[in-house]
Amino acid sequence: MSSKRLLSGIMEKNEERGINMSLMDLPEATLDCILKWLSPIELCVMSMVCASLRDRCGSNHLWEKHMEFKWGRVIGEVAYKEWQCHIRKAKEGTLLGDYFTNLNGSLGSLSGTWPDDLYLGSYLEDCGNLNGQFSNKFMKAMYFSLETGRFWFPAQFYKGLTIYNALFSYDSKSDIFQARQHNGGWRFLGKNIGWDMVRIPPIETPPYTLHITDCFYDLKPGDHIEIQRRGITETHYGWRYGVIGHMESCNGNENYCHCQHNEELVVEFKQYPEASYMRKVVLNRRNSGEQGSRATGFFGGIRKLHNHHDIHLWNNRLTAQALQTMEPRLHYAPPVEAQYPVHGHQ
Template structure:
């Protein structure tokens, strides 16, 4: 064989060998690093290539980061319990039907049939759902679908209605991919039907900081440590048929104290002064007191009922309330 023919033959062999190299031939660590850099849409596409990549791309390890980055701040234990209920009851499949799905869900719907066909060839007797119903990927996609309503809390509900300024209320939320906002359904207020608000933005949402129903009194465990200047949230409701909301306030000084830190003994007194400085001086909502020793729900039908108290310690929580501070004092 001439050198020229030999060279051309070796080139053909090299091309053939190169064409046979698969991404699955990469070391596991390298493949994992590549997949970690893919966005959710990319993982969904890759999951439809073959059963091996499907297993890689649906792993909880890869989806934990996406869940935390996008949903971690507003999805808490209560939302996870709601999702687990749907999984156990077999209702999770309703989030993945093919009715006019767009965006990320659209990619999944297109890939789903092919992935199922491939898996049936590889293991006819063992049908596996795609994605696995109890996986983080499924939970992520259910949230994206907008059909999964989950519990969270909304600051300044009902588009910042003046009656709810500097408050945070429980609601059921549904995500709208088209507008990147949420629809919120609030619990009924007495005989009033549930209020609905659309266009709720991400910055007005949070995961519930305590695992207390909006109809139950939160057990206060911080009363003895509160002192003037400390910031807190307190449950308040208009009457006993209403659910509680959380309202922002600051611990104040007793009327007998001049506020001098060297002589202040307010923190030793059984009476705890709560101030809501978003209201004008003289407003009946500006100031109230509760007992440190035997605090339960306190109030009346005229001024509403004050419930449990939680001390604010995190800078992020406090900063959020400061951002919501009204431009003018409330009456």
């Protein structure tokens, strides 16, 4: 039953009994039941009725549901930690250095150095409401800062068969994101980014930090992985999809395969042709540091994929890229007359 029907039913029964009853006369449990079914806009409208409802309609437990429903696919622990940091800094008033850089009350900077207690960094365009109408309303403030695009939150962006860490801002009018990446300044990584191109970081390893691999000796041919890679050692890592392959000396027969026990580990990137030097890279299981070269790139930590949904997503992207590559190019064809000229009599 919807909140409107529930409230209407209660009021009708009271009218039949001759009881003049306002919304605030309802038992707390009944009122909470009604409020939890209201949409974000309806909660905002209800909050304007009186001071008591203003406080109730801003309660975190009511907005947690809306946060999860709208933002649960892209907002993870990292983003929540960033938001908590913004709330704390605004309340403490310790806006020092590059953290408080703009006269309009922005928290963070898209060009400066981030404080040590920030993971990737984030950017809040206007912190005035944190000490104003949204004070002590953690979830409601976060919801509307995301909805209006004022909170640039950290997440990850699918670009081809690589994932990059970035900051995202939402455009509610077009229901898409734009992303910035820290690479010698906060440059645009992409615009018109759909929801399916954004994901919550599965681990909290910062983009410049080598991920410590804890599955090196468990990896065997056929395992699906994500591996850190960067073109040069001075830049951040992206995460590239790969599959563990067989050694050159192995024929792939499971009954005779000993690749899992070899010190060398073959990683295949199936988006490249078989003949490409980028197709395979051989790593040393004993080397927990960065491996590679300028030719193939530098590879860092490995994350083994156990979730079938993640593997399915990567396979879909691999298939889509393969189909895109196979699409026939349209060539210009001259008119029939030009192909078969008709010569007049001499």
